[in-house]
Amino acid sequence: MSEIDRMLAANEEWAQRFPGSKDVRPARKVAIVSCMDSRMPLFQMLGLEVGDAHVIRNAGGVITEDVVRSLTVSQHVLGTREILLVHHTQCGLQATDDNAFADLVEEATGRRPAWALRAFKDAEADVRESIRLIKESPYLLSRDVRGTVYDVATGKLTEVE
Numbered sequence: 001m002s003e004i005d006r007m008l009a010a011n012e013e014w015a016q017r018f019p020g021s022k023d024v025r026p027a028r029k030v031a032i033v034s035c036m037d038s039r040m041p042l043f044q045m046l047g048l049e050v051g052d053a054h055v056i057r058n059a060g061g062v063i064t065e066d067v068v069r070s071l072t073v074s075q076h077v078l079g080t081r082e083i084l085l086v087h088h089t090q091c092g093l094q095a096t097d098d099n100a101f102a103d104l105v106e107e108a109t110g111r112r113p114a115w116a117l118r119a120f121k122d123a124e125a126d127v128r129e130s131i132r133l134i135k136e137s138p139y140l141l142s143r144d145v146r147g148t149v150y151d152v153a154t155g156k157l158t159e160v161e
């Protein structure tokens with residue numbers, strides 16, 4: 001059985017205990033921008049329920065043009081106002097750099113990515129950079145943003161001042 005078959009079977013169980021549809025507008029008016037890391041179960045680790053928050057994830061949880069696109073929809077159309085950033089310890093983006101990664105992809109595929117990886121060495125520093133990018137975005141209604149780093153070894157979230 002493939003992993004996707006297992007997930008489709010799990011969904012049949014989920015649908016049996018489905019609690020019912022929720023409002024499309026997040027109840028707690030929050031959008032979270034996070035790394036895609038598989039060790040961060042955002043809803044459980046932040047005490048969120050279905051329907052509470054938007055979650056925008058990518059490699060590193062970095063602020064890209066597409067993250068700003070999603071935050072803009074989240075605020076203008078769906079009513080969110082607070083933004084939480086979640087980076088974490090032992091991130092894959094700390095283990096490489098933009099050039100080495102582009103070399104790796106080019107060696108394997110013959111094509112060099114046109115986009116930047118946006119690697120970083122210091123998670124806290126990248127959270128500060130992400131806060132700066134959100135505060136400078138001209139499209140948002142609210143720049144009420146706070147940043148954190150999650151420790152994948154302890155489960156603890158630490159706010160970046």
Ligand SMILES: [Zn+2]
Pocket residue numbers: 035036037059060061088090091092093
């Ligand atoms: Zn990561």
